Amino acid sequence: xxxxxxxxxxxxxxxxxxxxxxxxxxxxxxxxxxxxxxxxxxxxxxxxxxxxxxxxxxxxxxxxxxxxxxxxxxxxxxxxxxxxxxxxxxxxxxxxxxxxxxxxxxxxxxxxxxxxxxxxxxxxxxxxxxxxxxxxxxxxxxxxxxxxxxxxxxxxxxxxxxxxxxxxxxxxxxxxxxxxxxxxxxxxxxxxxxxxxxxxxxxxxxxxxxxxxxxxxxxxxxxxxxxxxxxxxxxxxxxxxxxxxxx
Amino acid sequence: xxxxxxxxxxxxxxxxxxxxxxxxxxxxxxxxxxxxxxxxxxxxxxxxxxxxxxxxxxxxxxxxxxxxxxxxxxxxxxxxxxxxxxxxxxxxxxxxxxxxxxxxxxxxxxxxxxxxxxxxxxxxxxxxxxxxxxxxxxxxxxxxxxxxxxxxxxxxxxxxxxxxxxxxxxxxxxxxxxxxxxxxxxxxxxxxxxxxxxxxxxxxxxxxxxxxxxxxxxxxxxxxxxxxxxxxxxxxxxxxxxxxxxx
Amino acid sequence: xxxxxxxxxxxxxxxxxxxxxxxxxxxxxxxxxxxxxxxxxxxxxxxxxxxxxxxxxxxxxxxxxxxxxxxxxxxxxxxxxxxxxxxxxxxxxxxxxxxxxxxxxxxxxxxxxxxxxxxxxxxxxxxxxxxxxxxxxxxxxxxxxxxxxxxxxxxxxxxxxxxxxxxxxxxxxxxxxxxxxxxxxxxxxxxxxxxxxxxxxxxxxxxxxxxxxxxxxxxxxxxxxxxxxxxxxxxxxxxxxxxxxxx
Amino acid sequence: xxxxxxxxxxxxxxxxxxxxxxxxxxxxxxxxxxxxxxxxxxxxxxxxxxxxxxxxxxxxxxxxxxxxxxxxxxxxxxxxxxxxxxxxxxxxxxxxxxxxxxxxxxxxxxxxxxxxxxxxxxxxxxxxxxxxxxxxxxxxxxxxxxxxxxxxxxxxxxxxxxxxxxxxxxxxxxxxxxxxxxxxxxxxxxxxxxxxxxxxxxxxxxxxxxxxxxxxxxxxxxxxxxxxxxxxxxxxxxxxxxxxxxx
Numbered sequence: 001x002x003x004x005x006x007x008x009x010x011x012x013x014x015x016x017x018x019x020x021x022x023x024x025x026x027x028x029x030x031x032x033x034x035x036x037x038x039x040x041x042x043x044x045x046x047x048x049x050x051x052x053x054x055x056x057x058x059x060x061x062x063x064x065x066x067x068x069x070x071x072x073x074x075x076x077x078x079x080x081x082x083x084x085x086x087x088x089x090x091x092x093x094x095x096x097x098x099x100x101x102x103x104x105x106x107x108x109x110x111x112x113x114x115x116x117x118x119x120x121x122x123x124x125x126x127x128x129x130x131x132x133x134x135x136x137x138x139x140x141x142x143x144x145x146x147x148x149x150x151x152x153x154x155x156x157x158x159x160x161x162x163x164x165x166x167x168x169x170x171x172x173x174x175x176x177x178x179x180x181x182x183x184x185x186x187x188x189x190x191x192x193x194x195x196x197x198x199x200x201x202x203x204x205x206x207x208x209x210x211x212x213x214x215x216x217x218x219x220x221x222x223x224x225x226x227x228x229x230x231x232x233x234x235x236x237x238x239x240x241x242x243x244x245x246x247x
Numbered sequence: 248x249x250x251x252x253x254x255x256x257x258x259x260x261x262x263x264x265x266x267x268x269x270x271x272x273x274x275x276x277x278x279x280x281x282x283x284x285x286x287x288x289x290x291x292x293x294x295x296x297x298x299x300x301x302x303x304x305x306x307x308x309x310x311x312x313x314x315x316x317x318x319x320x321x322x323x324x325x326x327x328x329x330x331x332x333x334x335x336x337x338x339x340x341x342x343x344x345x346x347x348x349x350x351x352x353x354x355x356x357x358x359x360x361x362x363x364x365x366x367x368x369x370x371x372x373x374x375x376x377x378x379x380x381x382x383x384x385x386x387x388x389x390x391x392x393x394x395x396x397x398x399x400x401x402x403x404x405x406x407x408x409x410x411x412x413x414x415x416x417x418x419x420x421x422x423x424x425x426x427x428x429x430x431x432x433x434x435x436x437x438x439x440x441x442x443x444x445x446x447x448x449x450x451x452x453x454x455x456x457x458x459x460x461x462x463x464x465x466x467x468x469x470x471x472x473x474x475x476x477x478x479x480x481x482x483x484x485x486x487x488x489x490x491x492x493x494x
Numbered sequence: 495x496x497x498x499x500x501x502x503x504x505x506x507x508x509x510x511x512x513x514x515x516x517x518x519x520x521x522x523x524x525x526x527x528x529x530x531x532x533x534x535x536x537x538x539x540x541x542x543x544x545x546x547x548x549x550x551x552x553x554x555x556x557x558x559x560x561x562x563x564x565x566x567x568x569x570x571x572x573x574x575x576x577x578x579x580x581x582x583x584x585x586x587x588x589x590x591x592x593x594x595x596x597x598x599x600x601x602x603x604x605x606x607x608x609x610x611x612x613x614x615x616x617x618x619x620x621x622x623x624x625x626x627x628x629x630x631x632x633x634x635x636x637x638x639x640x641x642x643x644x645x646x647x648x649x650x651x652x653x654x655x656x657x658x659x660x661x662x663x664x665x666x667x668x669x670x671x672x673x674x675x676x677x678x679x680x681x682x683x684x685x686x687x688x689x690x691x692x693x694x695x696x697x698x699x700x701x702x703x704x705x706x707x708x709x710x711x712x713x714x715x716x717x718x719x720x721x722x723x724x725x726x727x728x729x730x731x732x733x734x735x736x737x738x739x740x741x
Numbered sequence: 742x743x744x745x746x747x748x749x750x751x752x753x754x755x756x757x758x759x760x761x762x763x764x765x766x767x768x769x770x771x772x773x774x775x776x777x778x779x780x781x782x783x784x785x786x787x788x789x790x791x792x793x794x795x796x797x798x799x800x801x802x803x804x805x806x807x808x809x810x811x812x813x814x815x816x817x818x819x820x821x822x823x824x825x826x827x828x829x830x831x832x833x834x835x836x837x838x839x840x841x842x843x844x845x846x847x848x849x850x851x852x853x854x855x856x857x858x859x860x861x862x863x864x865x866x867x868x869x870x871x872x873x874x875x876x877x878x879x880x881x882x883x884x885x886x887x888x889x890x891x892x893x894x895x896x897x898x899x900x901x902x903x904x905x906x907x908x909x910x911x912x913x914x915x916x917x918x919x920x921x922x923x924x925x926x927x928x929x930x931x932x933x934x935x936x937x938x939x940x941x942x943x944x945x946x947x948x949x950x951x952x953x954x955x956x957x958x959x960x961x962x963x964x965x966x967x968x969x970x971x972x973x974x975x976x977x978x979x980x981x982x983x984x985x986x987x988x
Contacts, residue, residue: 003452037424037490049451049489051425054329072458075322082301085332085355108332108355177284178298187965188470188682196467204296205250208463208470211319212953214972216455216482220443223435223455224928224973231955231970235463242296243284434718435929459706461725471681476725478708479718497946531918531984543945543983545919548823566952569816576795579826579849602826602849671778672792682964690961698790699744702957702964705813710949710976714937717929717949729957736790737778 001053002026004046011053011061023048055105055133059098062129065122066095069160069184070233072213074102080207080238081156081180083107090157090174092116092146092167097126099158104135113138114152118145150174159183165193168201175241184234191235203239210235248300249273251293258300258308270295302352302380309376311343312369316407316431317480319460321349327454327485328403328427330354337404337421339363339393339414344373346405351382360385361399365392397421406430412440415448422488431481438482450486457482495547496520498540505547505555517542549599549627556623558590559616563654563678564727566707568596574701574732575650575674577601584651584668586610586640586661591620593652598629607632608646612639644668653677659687662695669735678728685729697733704729742794743767745787752794752802764789796846796874803870805837806863810901810925811974813954815843821948821979822897822921824848831898831915833857833887833908838867840899845876854879855893859886891915900924906934909942916982925975932976944980951976 002010004023012019012028019026024042031040036052051057056071069077077099083089085108091100094117103113117123123143130136142151146161149170156179157171164183171181181203183194191208198206211233215226249257251270259266259275266273271289278287283299300308303318316324324346330336332355338347341364350360364370370390377383389398393408396417403426404418411430418428428450430441438455445453461476496504498517506513506522513520518536525534530546545551550565563571571593577583579602585594588611597607611617617637624630636645640655643664650673651665658677665675675697677688685702692700705727709720743751745764753760753769760767765783772781777793794802797812810818818840824830826849832841835858844854858864864884871877883892887902890911897920898912905924912922922944924935932949939947952974956967 035424035490037426037488039490049425051452051487054327054427055331056326056329071326072323075324075326076319076460077322078325079303079318079322079349080301082303084302084352102326105331106353177282178296179284180301187963189686189962189964191463192467192470192683195465195470199465199467205298206465208465210461210463212459212461213323214457214459216438216457218442218446218453218455220439220446221930222928223439223442223930226972228969229972230968232966232968240298241284243282243286434716436715436717436933439930468683469681470683472726474724474726475722478720478723529918529984531920531982533984543919545946545981548821548921549825550820550823565820566817569818569820570813570954571816572819573797573812573816573843574795576797578796578846596820599825600847671776672790673778674795685957686961686964689959689964693959693961699792700959702959704955704957706953706955707817708951708953710932710951712936712940712947712949714933714940717933717936734792735778737776737780 001051001057002048003051004048009057009061011057055101058133062096062098063125064096064098065125068096068098070230072211072230073184073233073236074099076209076211077158077182077236078102078106080236081158081182083156085111087111087156088114088152088154090114090116090150090152090154092150092157092159093118093122093161094126094141095122095160097129099160100126100139101130101133101135103158104130104138107138109138111138112140114140114142114150114154116142116144116146116150118143146170154179156180157182164190165197168194168197168203172201172203172241177241177243179241181239181241183237185237186232186234188235191237194237198237198239202242202244204242206237206239208235208237248298248304249295250298251295256304256308258304302348305380306345309343309345310372311345312372313342315343315345317477319458319477320431320480320483321346323456323458324405324429324483325349325353328405328429330403332358334358334403335361335399335401337361337363337397337399337401339397339404339406340365340369340408341373341388342369342407344376346407347373347386348377348380348382350405351377351385354385356385358385359387361387361389361397361401363389363391363393363397365390393417401426403427404429411437412444415441415444415450419448419450419488424488424490426488428486428488430484432484433479433481435482438484441484445484445486449489449491451489453484453486455482455484495545495551496542497545498542503551503555505551549595552627553592556590556592557619558592559619560589562590562592564724566705566724567678567727567730568593570703570705571652571676571730572596572600575652575676577650579605581605581650582608582646582648584608584610584644584646584648586644586651586653587612587616587655588620588635589616589654591623593654594620594633595624595627595629597652598624598632601632603632605632606634608634608636608644608648610636610638610640610644612637640664648673650674651676658684659691662688662691662697666695666697666735671735671737673735675733675735677731679731680726680728682729685731688731692731692733696736696738698736700731700733702729702731742792742798743789744792745789750798750802752798796842799874800839803837803839804866805839806866807836809837809839811971813952813971814925814974814977815840817950817952818899818923818977819843819847822899822923824897826852828852828897829855829893829895831855831857831891831893831895833891833898833900834859834863834902835867835882836863836901838870840901841867841880842871842874842876844899845871845879848879850879852879853881855881855883855891855895857883857885857887857891859884887911895920897921898923905931906938909935909938909944913942913944913982918982918984920982922980922982924978926978927973927975929976932978935978939978939980943983943985945983947978947980949976949978
C-alpha cells in the first residue's frame with residue numbers, strides 16, 4: 001500500500017508489476033524485500049510511504065457491489081457477537097464480503113464461517129475478496145436462499161438482509177442455547193419489525209444500538225472536529241437465544 | 248451467568264457452590280451439564296435464564312480499580328490496530344486488564360501480548376482477571392516503568408497512561424515499520440500534546456476519533472432512544488510508524 | 495434567584511419574605527434595591543450570588559405535570575416556526591406552559607398566542623406559570639379539544655399532543671398560506687404517522703430533525719465533555735402550508 | 742421565495758422584475774397580491790410554490806464573507822443570552838450580520854443591538870443584509886476595534902471574534918450585573934483560553950456546549966437519518982457577570 005503526501009492511497013500486491021498513479025509509476029519490483037514504513041519514489045520522483053495495509057484499509061478500497069458494514073459498527077458487532085478463536089458462525093447474506101472477512105479474522109484459522117448468499121454475482125465477488133485477503137479457507141460459501149433455513153448450528157449469526165424479520169425462526173433454529181444474533185438494518189421501520197419478531201420467537205436480552213463516530217483534524221494548535229461526518233449507516237440489533245421450554 | 252426477569256445479572260462459575268442473589272439462592276450444582284439458554288429457578292422459585300457470558304458481560308462485571316476501555320471504543324481500536332491471529336502486541340499500562348484481555352483474544356492462542364504496568368496492585372488485579380478469563384497464557388505481564396522503553400518489537404501498541412506524550416519515542420522504537428499505535432486519553436489538552444509529539448517523532452496517518460453510542464428502547468410500537476447516554480469516555484488517537492530516513 | 499457555591503439554585507420573588515435553604519435562610523428584604531450579580535449571605539453566613547433568572551432558569555425550575563420542550567430544542571423550533579414580534583400563533587396542547595411561554599416571548603407585547611388544552615388541570619397550571627413569568631396578557635388560554643379545529647387563522651402552529659397525526663387537517667385549515675407548523679413527538683412510530691399525514695394533506699418542505707447537545711466540564715487544563723448527556727427528548731417535524739389548488 | 746419540485750429555492754423581492762432560474766423565468770409581477778403558499782408557473786410552464794421566506798431561509802441564502810452562526814446553534818444562544826423584547830445587547834464582531842439580525846429580531850422594535858466590527862467591508866455587508874431584512878433601525882453599527890472597550894452597558898453580549906480571550910475584561914465592563922455573555926469558537930484550544938480568562942475575570946455559571954443536529958429522510962415507510970450531517974460548527978460558551986466585591 002502506497003500513501004502519498006496528499007494522502008491518496010493505492011493498495012497493490014508486490015508482484016513485480018507497475019502501478020500507475022497520478023504521481024507517476026510505482027515499480028513494485030523496487031519494493032521487494034524492503035521494510036514497510038519506508039519512503040520510496042515513483043518514476044517521476046514523487047515520494048510515497050509503503051505501508052502494510054490494515055484490514056480497515058482493505059475494506060475502504062475493496063471492490064463492492066453492496067452497502068458494507070463500516071469499521072465504526074464492525075468492531076462493536078464482533079464484540080457483541082462474542083466471536084473468538086475457534087468459533088463457528090453464520091454470515092447471511094454475504095454481500096461483498098466485508099463483514100464475512102471480519103468474522104473470518106475473528107474465528108481464526110481453526111474456526112469457520114458459513115456464509116450464505118442467494119445472488120450468485122455477490123457470492124463470486126465475496127469469494128474474490130476473501131481470496132485476496134487470504135481468508136477463503138476459513139469460509140464455507142453457500143449459494144442458497146436462507147428462507148429454507150441454515151445447515152449448521154453455530155455460536156453466533158450475523159444477519160444482513162433487506163427483510164431480516166422473515167428469518168428470525170431460522171436463526172433461532174441454528175443457534176446454540178444462549179448463542180448470539182446480530183442484525184443490521186438502515187430504517188426504523190425495519191427495526192420495529194425485527195424487534196417484534198425477536199420478542200415473539202424466544203430471543204432475549206435484545207439491545208438496539210447506533211453509533212456516531214466523529215473525527216478531529218490533527219492540527220494540535222487548532223484541535224477541532226472535521227466539519228462533516230457520517231450521520232447514519234445502520235441500526236444494530238443484538239439478541240440471545242433462550243429456550244422456550246424450561247429444562 | 249444468570250439473568251433474571253428484572254434484567255439483573257450475576258456472573259459465576261458452575262463449580263457446585265451456591266450463589267446468593269436478591270431473588271434467592273442459585274445452586275450451581277443444578278446447572279451442571281445443563282444447556283446454556285435454559286430457564287432455571289432459585290431456591291425461592293424465582294426464574295432465571297442461564298447464559299454463557301460474553302466477553303462484554305465479563306467486562307461490565309469485572310473487578311476493576313481503574314477506568315477501563317468500554318466496548319463502544321474497544322472494537323474500533325482492535326480494528327484500527329489491525330490485531331489478528333498470531334500478532335505480537337504491547338499493552339501499556341495494563342490497569343485492570345480489560346483492553347489487555349481484548350488484545351489477547353484477538354491475537355489468539357499463537358499470538359502474544361506484552362503487558363506493562365508499573366503499579367503492582369494493578370498488575371495483580373489484571374493477572375487475576377486474565378486468569379479467570381482463561382487468557383493468562385497469551386499474556387506476558389511486566390512490572391515495569393515504560394519510560395525505560397519496551398523489551399520487544401511488535402506489530403501494534405496500545406498506550407493508555409495519563410501522560411502518553413512522554414512515551415512516543417519508546418513506542419516508535421518498539422514498532423515494526425508501518426506498525427500501528429493506538430492511544431486513548433480523556434481530555435482535549437492531552438490530545439493536543441500527543442498529536443504534537445506524534446508529528447515530531449516519525450508517526451504518520453494520524454487520526455483522532457471519538458464515538459457516541461446510543462441505545463434504543465425495545466418496544467417496537469414506541470421505538471425511541473433511551474433518555475440518557477454516555478457522552479464521553481476518551482478520544483482515540485491512531486498512528487502508524489514511518490521510517491525517518493529514506494531506505 | 496440565588497446561586498450558592500455548590501451550584502444549588504433557588505428561584506424566588508424579592509417580596510420581603512424569607513426563603514429557607516440547606517445553607518440557611520435568605521431574607522429577601524435585604525436584597526431590595528441591590529444590584530443583580532452581587533454576593534450576599536444567608537442568616538448562617540453562607541454566600542450566594544443573586545442573579546436575574548433567565549427564561550431557561552425559570553423552565554428548569556418550573557412547576558410541571560408534563561414532559562416539557564427543553565431549551566436544546568426550543569430555540570431551534572422558534573427559528574423554524576419563524577415566530578417574530580407581532581405574530582399570531584397557536585400552541586396545542588399547552589401542557590405545563592413552557593413552550594407557550596417561549597412563543598409568547600417571541601411574539602412580543604403586540605403578538606398573541608392562542609393556547610389550546612383539553613385537560614383543565616394543565617390549563618390552570620399553565621396559567622399559573624404564565625402569570626408568574628408576566629406573559630399571561632399575550633396568551634389566550636382555551637379549554638378545548640382540538641379535534642373540533644381551531645378558532646383562528648395564524649402565522650404558525652406548534653403541536654405537541656400524543657396523537658398529532660389526527661390533527662393535521664385542523665392545522666392546515668388554521669394556517670395562512672406558507673405558514674409554519676412544528677410538531678414534536680418522542681417515538682419513531684409517531685414520526686412515521688405524522689409525516690404520512692402531512693404528505694397527504696397539503697404540507698410542503700417537510701423536515702425531520704433531532705438534536706444532541708453535549709456539555710463540557712469547565713476545567714481549562716482538562717477540557718473534556720461530561721460523562722453523560724441527554725440522548726433523546728423528541729423528534730422535531732417542520733412543514734409549511736401549500737394550497738392544494740393552483741391560484 | 743420560489744421552491745421548485747426539485748427543492749431548488751430562489752429568494753427574491755416581488756417588485757415586478759423577472760427572475761431567471763434553471764426552470765425558466767419567474768415574472769414577479771404575476772405574484773403581486775397573490776397569497777403565499779400558492780403554486781405558480783415560470784414562462785416555460787415549470788411549477789413552483791411561492792413561500793414567505795423564513796429568517797432561516799434568508800440566512801441560508803444570504804450574501805456572506807464570513808463563517809456564520811447556524812440555526813442549530815443560533816436558537817440556543819438566543820435562549821441562553823435570555824434576549825427578549827426591549828433588551829439592549831452588543832454583537833461583536835458583526836461579520837456578515839446573521840447573528841446580529843437574530844439578536845435584532847429578538848429585542849424587537851423597542852430594543853437595540855450595538856454591533857461592533859473593525860473591518861469596513863464586513864460592516865457594509867452586514868448593513869446591506871440588515872437593510873434587506875428590515876432590521877437596520879434596531880441596530881447601531883459601529884466601525885470600531887473592541888480592544889478599546891464598548892460604549893454601552895447592556896443586558897447581554899454576543900462575542901464572535903478569533904481571539905475572544907483578549908476581550909473578556911471589556912465584556913465584563915459593559916454588562917449589567919448578572920448579564921449574559923455568549924462566545925463561540927471553533928477550536929478546543931480557544932475554548933481552553935476563553936474559560937481560563939472568564940474564571941479569572943469575575944464570570945460565573947460558565948457553561949460550554951456543542952450541538953449535533955441530525956436530519957431524517959421523509960419517507961414514512963423507510964424512516965432513517967440522512968447519510969451525512971454537520972459534525973461541528975463551534976463550541977458555545979456561556980457565562981454571567983458576578984460583581985467582584987461583595988455589595
